[in-house]
Amino acid sequence: xxxxxxGLVLGAALLLLAGGLAWWWFEGRGRRLGGVLAPAMGPxxxxxxFAADLYFPADDSLRIERRNLTATxxxxxxxxxIVQALLAGPTAAGLxxxxxxxxxxxxxALTADGTAYLDLRWAEHEEPPPGGSDAEMQTVYSLVDTxxxxxxxxxxxxxxxxxxxxxxxxxxLDTSQPLVPDRKLH
Amino acid sequence: MTGRRPLASLPLLLLLLPxxxxxxxxxxxxxxxxxxxxxxxxxxxxxxxxxxxxxxALISPGGPxxxxxxxxxxxxxxxxxxxxxxxxxxxxxxxEVVIGLGSAVITVGDNIVSLSQPPTRGxxxxxxxxxxLNKTYGDLSGYSFEWRPEQQxxxxxxxxxxxLPVTLDVVHLQGMTTVVLQFTEAPRYHLxxxxxxxxxxxxxxxxxxxxxxxxxxxxxxxxxxxxxxxVRIELATEAAVESYTLDNPFRLVFDVHGxxxxxxxxxxxxxPSLPASGIHTIVIDPGHGGTETGAIGPGGIQEKGLTLLxxxxxxxxxxxxxxxxxxxxxxxxxxxxxxxxxxIANQNRADLFISxxxxxxxxxxxHGAETYFLSSQATDTRAASAATTENGETAGAAAAPAGxxxxxxxxxxxxxxxAQTRHLTESQRLAALIQGELNETLQLxxxxxxxxxxxxxxxxxxxxxxxxxxxxxxxxxxxxLQDAAYRADLVEALVRAVTRYKELSEAPExxxxxxxxxxxxxxxxxxxxxxxxxxxxxxASTAPSAPGARPAPPPPSPGGGPKPPGGAxxx
Numbered sequence: 001x002x003x004x005x006x007g008l009v010l011g012a013a014l015l016l017l018a019g020g021l022a023w024w025w026f027e028g029r030g031r032r033l034g035g036v037l038a039p040a041m042g043p044x045x046x047x048x049x050f051a052a053d054l055y056f057p058a059d060d061s062l063r064i065e066r067r068n069l070t071a072t073x074x075x076x077x078x079x080x081x082i083v084q085a086l087l088a089g090p091t092a093a094g095l096x097x098x099x100x101x102x103x104x105x106x107x108x109a110l111t112a113d114g115t116a117y118l119d120l121r122w123a124e125h126e127e128p129p130p131g132g133s134d135a136e137m138q139t140v141y142s143l144v145d146t147x148x149x150x151x152x153x154x155x156x157x158x159x160x161x162x163x164x165x166x167x168x169x170x171x172x173l174d175t176s177q178p179l180v181p182d183r184k185l186h
Numbered sequence: 187m188t189g190r191r192p193l194a195s196l197p198l199l200l201l202l203l204p205x206x207x208x209x210x211x212x213x214x215x216x217x218x219x220x221x222x223x224x225x226x227x228x229x230x231x232x233x234x235x236x237x238x239x240x241x242x243a244l245i246s247p248g249g250p251x252x253x254x255x256x257x258x259x260x261x262x263x264x265x266x267x268x269x270x271x272x273x274x275x276x277x278x279x280x281x282e283v284v285i286g287l288g289s290a291v292i293t294v295g296d297n298i299v300s301l302s303q304p305p306t307r308g309x310x311x312x313x314x315x316x317x318x319l320n321k322t323y324g325d326l327s328g329y330s331f332e333w334r335p336e337q338q339x340x341x342x343x344x345x346x347x348x349x350l351p352v353t354l355d356v357v358h359l360q361g362m363t364t365v366v367l368q369f370t371e372a373p374r375y376h377l378x379x380x381x382x383x384x385x386x387x388x389x390x391x392x393x394x395x396x397x398x399x400x401x402x403x404x405x406x407x408x409x410x411x412x413x414x415x416x417v418r419i420e421l422a423t424e425a426a427v428e429s430y431t432l433d434n435p436f437r438l439v440f441d442v443h444g445x446x447x448x449x450x451x452x453x454x455x456x457x458p459s460l461p462a463s464g465i466h467t468i469v470i471d472p473g474h475g476g477t478e479t480g481a482i483g484p485g486g487i488q489e490k491g492l493t494l495l496x497x498x499x500x501x502x503x504x505x506x507x508x509x510x511x512x513x514x515x516x517x518x519x520x521x522x523x524x525x526x527x528x529x530i531a532n533q534n535r536a537d538l539f540i541s542x543x544x545x546x547x548x549x550x551x552x553h554g555a556e557t558y559f560l561s562s563q564a565t566d567t568r569a570a571s572a573a574t575t576e577n578g579e580t581a582g583a584a585a586a587p588a589g590x591x592x593x594x595x596x597x598x599x600x601x602x603x604x605a606q607t608r609h610l611t612e613s614q615r616l617a618a619l620i621q622g623e624l625n626e627t628l629q630l631x632x633x634x635x636x637x638x639x640x641x642x643x644x645x646x647x648x649x650x651x652x653x654x655x656x657x658x659x660x661x662x663x664x665x666x667l668q669d670a671a672y673r674a675d676l677v678e679a680l681v682r683a684v685t686r687y688k689e690l691s692e693a694p695e696x697x698x699x700x701x702x703x704x705x706x707x708x709x710x711x712x713x714x715x716x717x718x719x720x721x722x723x724x725x726a727s728t729a730p731s732a733p734g735a736r737p738a739p740p741p742p743s744p745g746g747g748p749k750p751p752g753g754a755x756x757x
Binding site for chain 2: 057058059060094096097098130131132133134135137138139167168170171172173174176179182184
């Protein structure tokens with residue numbers, strides 16, 4: 001190998017090294033900012049309107065209210081829009097909010113096995129609202145059933161309260177593990 | 187030329203460097219990659235008095251876990267799996283330790299003990315954390331356990347023997363003799379009873395023998411001998427003994443009766459074994475309590491207070507009606523974790539577990555009663571979780587062939603399913619009887635028998651139901667539930683259902699497992715319509731408490747039931 005050829009290879013290698021290090025630094029910075037439960041990122045593709053079936057608590061069950069919502073194809077964005085609409089409450093008479101006003105969706109995280117982790121936050125409330133078993137099931141499955149019904153990539157949902165996964169929300173239902181929809185409530 | 191070759195390969199190495207850096211960062215952040223176990227010099231090891239012993243161990247995110255079966259072979263004790271496959275019993279130093287897989291709450295004799303992390307499935311059955319060992323083998327057998335993370339080693343030694351002063355009092359009053367052994371601090375001991383004799387054997391402590399020796403002149407106690415290793419109480423031949431402990435200072439108390447006056451002995455060392463089948467012990471759980479109010483009605487009535495009133499009344503009526511021992515999980519307005527409630531039922535070897543609740547709905551018009559038993563989804567999830575956990579545990583051990591592991595997981599799931607199915611069938615039977623009685627008696631809206639993954643039912647190793655006797659969120663039902671007569675009707679309906687279940691379970695020609703289930707979820711008839719025959723009353727008006735159990739209260743009063751005896755425990 002001539003000196004000139006060696007110099008060219010060395011130069012190319014240094015350029016590649018600099019590029020690789022720059023990429024690595026930016027990637028690491030993004031991860032450091034994001035953390036484990038990264039907040040739902042902003043839209044990554046074109047927005048589109050879709051029909052969402054929202055499961056709201058009714059007297060003895062959950063009942064569907066169909067809404068047109070706008071989101072990207074990103075499952076996190078879709079989940080965020082759906083849950084925000086659910087938390088905002090129903091428009092039809094006879095349906096109820098799953099959680100009191102003031103409860104908001106914090107972080108959303110997805111895992112490769114189709115589990116969505118939703119962090120619910122309620123300022124100045126350490127505990128979820130008290131309730132009987134039916135109320136607790138209506139609250140929890142309103143969220144679980146709605147997300148699974150409208151986001152094909154998701155099969156189960158785990159709920160966190162103020163960043164913590166709890167044994168139970170109101171003293172009955174086991175929420176320490178992800179839940180699959182309970183279609184008997186529909 | 188040869189001298190320039192190393193220089194010529196440098197650019198190639200530099201080319202490879204960013205690729206390696208990128209590959210490494212990708213590997214570290216690949217989605218779904220499990221957290222790497224803490225780096226250590228090798229697999230955890232275990233030493234006993236400085237010599238290495240073979241005990242399977244693994245590192246979980248919560249800390250090290252050690253195979254209990256192997257430890258019993260080294261340190262003693264008898265480990266047996268529970269009926270359902272999700273619990274294990276460890277007999278050690280005369281006490282029984284009940285371990286629920288996945289539960290960070292265990293029972294040691296009469297005491298409920300919290301652990302830093304739950305025991306999980308492991309090689310040979312169950313793997314336990316270090317604090318489990320200190321709270322069992324440490325306290326009961328005098329061993330010490332020290333985890334040394336820098337060496338990845340569990341060092342087992344022996345606690346230095348304490349010399350505990352003990353004083354003796356013997357009092358005879360109204361036909362009963364009370365023997366009190368008072369210690370400066372709680373000793374580690376084992377109680378045993380033989381005909382005419384009770385022995386308190388020190389496990390790792392020594393007693394400072396009082397001097398001069400106390401001479402006993404008593405009609406029921408022939409003598410009390412104290413040596414550094416034990417206390418021996420010699421009884422008159424017709425005498426029987428009840429024992430319990432008192433705190434501050436620690437006292438071990440023996441009530442010695444003439445045999446005819448004793449209802450039944452109690453305490454682990456004195457409890458006769460119960461017949462293998464039938465309903466002998468029922469644990470009733472008043473839902474919520476303490477800061478956890480449960481549902482709150484529009485009139486401000488809190489679920490936790492009504493559940494306590496109902497549970498106390500039910501306990502009282504069941505004891506009057508049936509020859510059963512009834513234990514309440516709480517008898518005061520106190521917080522009680524859900525796992526502890528099931529642990530109390532397991533600890534008392536309950537045959538039935540009934541959790542009493544009042545419902546609420548987010549909808550305005552919901553009303554009626556419903557009865558839940560555990561959903562199979564919950565048991566499937568737990569089984570899958572247990573299998574996953576075990577796979578994770580064994581990752582660091584010698585890898586088994588993949589097909590073998592999968593087969594073992596399948597087998598575990600099948601065994602789990604078989605055990606759970608038996609309990610679920612019985613739970614459904616009880617739920618259907620309760621729901622039928624509530625429908626028949628109260629003419630409430632029949633909301634049916636339902637299934638849900640309720641946490642309080644998950645750890646119970648017996649038929650278990652959660653009864654929602656009405657909607658406190660419904661103003662009309664909230665009003666009814668404040669009426670004592672209405673509550674009494676509710677209690678009577680529950681008593682009839684339990685009575686019928688007991689009859690079905692104990693009928694010799696039609697054992698519970700063979701009788702058809704009287705109802706199905708969501709479609710309940712009235713299987714309890716046949717009048718229940720009066721049951722034999724208990725041998726004594728107040729049935730003896732279970733180890734660690736709160737005594738069942740007398741009939742309800744407006745002010746609620748009595749308080750449990752403070753500071754008293756069955757040893």
